[in-house]
Amino acid sequence: xxxxxxxxxxxxxxxxxxxxxxxxxxxxxxxxxxxxxxxxxxxxxxxxxxxxxxxxxxxxxxxxxxxxxxxxxxxxxxxxxxxxxxxxxxxxxxxxxxxxxxxxxxxxxxxxxxxxxxxxxxxxxxxx
Amino acid sequence: xxxxxxxxxxxxxxxxxxxxxxxxxxxxxxxxxxxxxxxxxxxxxxxxxxxxxxxxxxxxxxxxxxxxxxxxxxxxxxxxxxxxxxxxxxxxxxxxxxxxxxxxxxxxxxxxxxxxxxxxxxxxxxxxxxxxxxxxxxxxxxxxxxxxxxxxxxxxxxxxxxxxxxxxxxxxxxxxxxxxxxxxxxxxxxxxxxxxxxxxxxxxxxxxxxxxxxxxxxxxxxxxxxxxxxxxxxxxxxxxxxxxxxxxxxxxxxxxxxxxxxxxxxxxxxxxxxxxxxxxxxxxxxxxxxxxxxxxxxxxxxxxxxxxxxxxxxxxxxxxxxxxxxxxxxxxxxxxxxxxxxxxxxxxxxxxxxxxxxxxxxxxxxxxxxxxxxxxxxxxxxxxxxxxxxxxxxxxxxxxxxxxxxxxxxxxxxxxxxxxxxxxxxxxxxxxxxxxxxxxxxxxxxxxxxxxxxxxxxxxxxxxxxxxxxxxxxxxxxxxxxxxxxxxxxxxxxxxxxxxxxxxxxxxxxxxxxxxxxxxxxxxxxxxxxxxxxxxxxxxxxxxxxxxxxxxxxxxxxxxxxxxxxxxxxxxxxxxxxxxxxxxxxxxxxxxxxxxxxxxxxxxxxxxxxxxxxxxxxxxxxxxxxxxxxxxxxxxxxxxxxxxxxxxxxxxxxxxxxxxxxxxxxxxxxxxxxxxxxxxxxxxxxxxxxxxxxxxxxxxxxxxxxxxxxxxx
Numbered sequence: 001x002x003x004x005x006x007x008x009x010x011x012x013x014x015x016x017x018x019x020x021x022x023x024x025x026x027x028x029x030x031x032x033x034x035x036x037x038x039x040x041x042x043x044x045x046x047x048x049x050x051x052x053x054x055x056x057x058x059x060x061x062x063x064x065x066x067x068x069x070x071x072x073x074x075x076x077x078x079x080x081x082x083x084x085x086x087x088x089x090x091x092x093x094x095x096x097x098x099x100x101x102x103x104x105x106x107x108x109x110x111x112x113x114x115x116x117x118x119x120x121x122x123x124x125x126x127x128x
Numbered sequence: 129x130x131x132x133x134x135x136x137x138x139x140x141x142x143x144x145x146x147x148x149x150x151x152x153x154x155x156x157x158x159x160x161x162x163x164x165x166x167x168x169x170x171x172x173x174x175x176x177x178x179x180x181x182x183x184x185x186x187x188x189x190x191x192x193x194x195x196x197x198x199x200x201x202x203x204x205x206x207x208x209x210x211x212x213x214x215x216x217x218x219x220x221x222x223x224x225x226x227x228x229x230x231x232x233x234x235x236x237x238x239x240x241x242x243x244x245x246x247x248x249x250x251x252x253x254x255x256x257x258x259x260x261x262x263x264x265x266x267x268x269x270x271x272x273x274x275x276x277x278x279x280x281x282x283x284x285x286x287x288x289x290x291x292x293x294x295x296x297x298x299x300x301x302x303x304x305x306x307x308x309x310x311x312x313x314x315x316x317x318x319x320x321x322x323x324x325x326x327x328x329x330x331x332x333x334x335x336x337x338x339x340x341x342x343x344x345x346x347x348x349x350x351x352x353x354x355x356x357x358x359x360x361x362x363x364x365x366x367x368x369x370x371x372x373x374x375x376x377x378x379x380x381x382x383x384x385x386x387x388x389x390x391x392x393x394x395x396x397x398x399x400x401x402x403x404x405x406x407x408x409x410x411x412x413x414x415x416x417x418x419x420x421x422x423x424x425x426x427x428x429x430x431x432x433x434x435x436x437x438x439x440x441x442x443x444x445x446x447x448x449x450x451x452x453x454x455x456x457x458x459x460x461x462x463x464x465x466x467x468x469x470x471x472x473x474x475x476x477x478x479x480x481x482x483x484x485x486x487x488x489x490x491x492x493x494x495x496x497x498x499x500x501x502x503x504x505x506x507x508x509x510x511x512x513x514x515x516x517x518x519x520x521x522x523x524x525x526x527x528x529x530x531x532x533x534x535x536x537x538x539x540x541x542x543x544x545x546x547x548x549x550x551x552x553x554x555x556x557x558x559x560x561x562x563x564x565x566x567x568x569x570x571x572x573x574x575x576x577x578x579x580x581x582x583x584x585x586x587x588x589x590x591x592x593x594x595x596x597x598x599x600x601x602x603x604x605x606x607x608x609x610x611x612x613x614x615x616x617x618x619x620x621x622x623x624x625x626x627x628x629x630x631x632x633x634x635x636x637x638x639x640x641x642x643x644x645x646x647x648x649x650x651x652x653x654x655x656x657x658x659x660x661x662x663x664x665x666x667x668x669x670x671x672x673x674x675x676x677x678x679x680x681x682x683x684x685x686x687x688x689x690x691x692x693x694x695x696x697x698x699x700x701x702x703x704x705x706x707x708x709x710x711x712x713x714x715x716x717x718x719x720x721x722x723x724x725x726x727x728x729x730x731x732x733x734x735x736x737x738x739x740x741x742x743x744x745x746x747x748x749x750x751x752x753x754x755x756x757x758x759x760x761x762x763x764x765x766x767x768x769x770x771x772x773x774x775x776x777x778x779x780x781x782x783x784x785x786x787x788x789x790x791x792x793x794x795x796x797x798x799x800x801x802x803x804x805x806x807x808x809x810x811x812x813x814x815x816x817x818x819x820x821x822x823x824x825x826x827x828x829x830x831x832x833x834x835x836x837x838x839x840x841x
Contacts, residue, residue, distance in 0.1 A: 017643050024650040060635055087638035089685055110642035110677055113649065
């Protein structure tokens with residue numbers, strides 16, 4: 001089994017509070033990179049795409065929303081698993097993203113830490 | 129014709145009066161004239177007789193000679209008779225001029241033929257014998273209507289007195305006076321008396337150196353008299369008529385009595401000798417003439433008046449007749465011009481009079497040619513109707529007047545007539561029948577048509593009414609549907625607004641919830657690392673926080689169903705499968721004392737929609753059913769296909785829903801459960817889902833008995 005610390009997760013959310021919470025929740029288990037916008041997220045990916053296994057993104061972001069971001073990211077980095085974490089419930093956008101396999105899963109806020117953890121583990125397993 | 133008769137009588141009266149007057153006038157004139165003439169002639173004859181008889185013995189010879197000459201004179205009758213007589217007489221008289229003093233000839237009418245003679249002195253006869261005098265006398269005769277002359281002659285004066293008698297007459301021979309020179313007038317008078325001449329006279333002696341008396345014999349006392357006077361003051365308006373040498377004839381007016389007089393003035397031996405002969409004042413003859421003229425005038429006026437009167441009456445009569453004629457013509461034209469049939473019958477039911485219309489109809493319907501005196505009924509084709517007519521007429525002849533409609537069959541169609549019968553009266557007696565008939569066939573036909581139209585109209589109205597009723601029903605149904613739709617719309621609106629809300633809220637609440645939950649967890653985590661033993665101490669706080677956050681999150685999640693648009697309703701959903709799934713899900717929740725009875729339809733029920741949503745809908749219903757049963761109960765699920773729709777009935781024997789709450793069960797957040805147990809959104813969501821699937825949901829409940837929810841999809 002890979003070292004848990006070797007799993008790097010990128011979390012993109014425009015709310016700083018969310019970024020903080022995510023970090024404090026998972027930083028003990030994984031390496032968490034946060035980005036407060038899609039642009040920053042893409043930059044981070046560019047820098048750390050080799051180590052990032054999972055990208056989790058918020059939906060509702062100014063300038064570029066989650067789906068857009070993931071589309072761009074996936075276009076560049078197909079090996080990464082992409083999830084969405086959103087305040088909205090299941091909607092058409094998410095549905096089509098799931099159907100087109102843009103994202104593997106989606107989570108709703110407030111997130112369930114164990115649920116996300118399980119998804120990350122699964123992603124890590126599939127990638128390794 | 130009363131005034132006409134009156135006029136005729138008047139006319140006759142006037143005519144007879146007129147004729148009488150005319151005859152009377154003519155008779156009177158003739159009688160007067162005749163008498164006058166008669167007298168005149170009579171007198172003349174007597175005078176000549178007097179003269180001739182007196183001297184018969186002595187002068188027979190002369191008389192005979194004179195008579196023969198006189199008779200010879202009558203032979204001259206031609207154009208120049210007067211002149212010829214004169215010449216003859218002159219020649220004859222020349223032979224005897226030596227012996228005679230003077231003589232002349234006159235005819236029986238007193239007309240002087242010739243005159244010659246000697247006076248008792250030389251001058252007078254010469255004067256009288258002169259040609260001038262002869263001519264003059266004739267002239268006098270003409271101008272002054274004096275007829276002078278008679279047979280007379282002179283004798284030697286020494287022997288005895290030969291009276292010179294000169295009768296003076298007017299040109300009609302009427303003796304006016306006699307001029308004579310006899311002394312002894314008494315004997316002369318006696319002579320005249322013996323011959324029946326009653327003479328009224330007045331004798332005046334004249335002044336003269338002449339020893340003679342000249343007497344003038346008036347014919348009657350009123351008209352003739354003489355004046356012997358020398359003074360010229362007795363007369364006025366002196367007018368000289370004729371001058372015969374010494375003798376002047378004049379006319380004047382007597383101052384004494386206004387009489388017109390004729391005077392002879394002569395100068396005898398140097399003395400003015402006036403002989404006045406009074407002219408009869410406008411004799412009977414003249415009177416006659418004026419009377420005649422007056423009568424004639426009256427006659428003329430009367431005749432003119434009569435003529436005018438007759439004219440007037442005649443005109444009036446004409447006018448009256450014209451008026452009558454006009455009236456008659458008008459009546460006749462009226463009689464003929466009307467299209468109504470008019471016929472007059474006598475007491476024997478024979479035709480007296482008929483108009484054009486009657487004649488036409490008779491011809492057209494029965495081929496009858498009407499004529500006056502005809503027994504019309506006997507010529508009619510239809511004996512039944514003829515008998516009816518006869519009967520009608522006899523009724524009228526009894527004095528009845530009435531109206532009757534009759535159908536008269538002809539070769540084509542029947543004609544309809546309206547008969548008006550009236551008796552004709554003469555005084556009190558009925559002498560005939562007047563029949564006035566109106567052809568009402570057209571009217572009857574119109575009536576029939578009208579009834580037909582009426583009928584049709586009523587049918588149409590009934591039809592229309594029925595159609596309207598149907599429409600009405602449709603409209604009512606539509607109204608109901610609209611009402612339901614309206615309610616549903618309102619419901620949808622509610623949900624929609626809620627949905628809109630929830631779409632926004634969802635995100636806005638979830639993030640803060642995230643902060644709270646994960647913030648709390650992270651904090652507790654950090655605390656636990658710091659104070660590893662206090663983990664159990666923190667648990668209740670964490671539990672409470674988590675519970676609260678989860679509750680909130682659930683509500684938001686539930687609500688966010690409605691932020692989803694119509695969408696994925698294209699799955700084919702098997703109702704029975706869905707129901708079974710729900711039962712399975714509920715399985716562990718179902719208390720063992722709840723019995724489930726499944727009564728599925730034989731046919732599979734498949735609807736198009738969202739499987740997930742339908743799951744949720746039925747799940748909510750079943751959850752409610754389960755929760756309504758306190759201890760023991762039965763839940764019955766019955767499905768069937770009705771009219772192509774899936775009907776699912778879920779019935780429970782739970783506590784039921786009180787009537788006051790029935791209308792609120794689908795309201796969001798309405799719940800009877802204690803807080804935390806139910807969100808109050810279950811049925812709200814169910815209703816929304818069913819509505820989304822264009823289905824229907826019915827709730828029937830009775831408190832303490834149970835609830836039945838029927839879903840139609």
